[in-house]
Amino acid sequence: MAMIAIHAMIHALALGCSNILVTPGASSDGAALVGDNDDNSRRLGAVYRAPAAHHAPGVQRDIYDFDSGELLGKVSEPSNAFNVISRGNDHGVVMSETTHGGLYNLTGGKGNILDYGNLMVETLKRAPTAREAVKIVAQLADEYGYASSMEGFSISDGTECWYMEIIGKGEYGKGLLWVALRVPDGYLTANANQARITQFLPCDDPNTCMMAADVVTFAIKHGLYDGKPTDRHFSFSDIYDPVTPTGARFCEARVWYVFQQLADPADFDAQYYLPYAQGNNLTRRMPLWVRPKAKVSRADVHRLLSSKYEGSWLDPSKDVGAGPEHSPYRWNGGSWSVDGKWYVNERVIGTPATAWHFVASVRATKEKEGKEEGKEEEGGLPKAMRAILWWGTDDHAWSPKIPLYGA
Secondary structure, three states, rough: OOHHHOOOEEOOOOOOOEEEEEEEHHHHHEEEEEEEEEHHHHHOOOOEEEEOOEEOOEEEEEEEEOOOOEEEEEEOOOOEEOOOOOOOEOOOOOOEEEEEEEOOOHOOOOOOOOOOOHHHHHHHHHOOHHHHHHHHHHHHHHHOOOOOEEEEEEEEEEOOOEEEEEEEEEHHHOOOEEEEEEEEOOOOEHHHOOOOOOOOOOOOOOEEEEEEEOOOOOHHOOOOOOOOOOOOEEEEEHHOOOOOOHHHHHHHHHHHHHHHHHHHHOOHHHHHHHHHHHOOOOOOOOOEEEOOOOOOOOHHHHHOOOOOOOOOOOOOOHHHHHHOOOOOOOOEEEEEEOOOEEEEEOOOOOOOOEEEEEEEEEOOOOOOOOOOOOOOOOOOOOHHOOEEEEEOOOOOOOOOEEEEEOO
């Protein structure tokens, strides 16, 4: 093994961020849950804050790329900016992200200003609800251009949960190609570095589906899809981020494990989908969301975001690299070849490369009919208290968690 370690060529995949999104009807206490591992150790321990503020017309702020620190340009401040702490705001909206990558030629583009991190911040500064957050993401990218690769956003305000996938237009222009689907209440979803929205047409009910007007016609125009704009076979994932054996094994396998642990067997047959998670059968695409076999608690989400495939076929503590102590720790997601054969270290969910993480508990507050606008009903939470992020730094399994409110 030592000789293999010395001579093998290691391919370290920079795959970051695992997300879990649980609707209120699927959670044990009626609060929506948003879980996020930000697996980019360059941002170790960073808590971002954008304070609430009123801005005069024309006030702008510099946009520095979240990953590289490069100055990308300026954006106008909203007249009434909400407070943002980490990934929550003072109206009870929480967003998490996972990077998919997608088609390389649709990344960046000259004059595009908003990278994914700043796009989230600017959205949270403006969005009073999850549904409005979806619209604002698209509006901001149309105005300023999108400077990053494909992303998946999990968004909740405690009432609605939306999952949104976005990719830019590269050198073809500003704006986004995107689809957002509302997760049905009573269901949960998970996402990890691989686009998961397949067929979604007709997207004609804004209560359940929203999309870019040109999401299909763009693909037809640029030779990515041979079909009609209304073709129900159109798959967002298959066109803009086609799944590969690597994408299945290192990304979708994390979703497979979350579903294996939480899903009602009527919605998810773990053995049937295992060949897909192994990267062996890419035709067995998993469902986008599932019902849980039991109501999901915040502790369940913390446990899964700390997990290393325990007890499953993918469990690294049982492979040849585990040693006599059955250690699950490896160079996470590494691959190498020996004598023409390829080998991998599994890309587990809970990794030491995590910069920071959280599980947000988001409660809805309905305004009582007849009361002054903005006043919450008796016994309800003020908007500023609705979203609490139980936040930690580094490996999810070992870090103490501190409470961060969006306010």
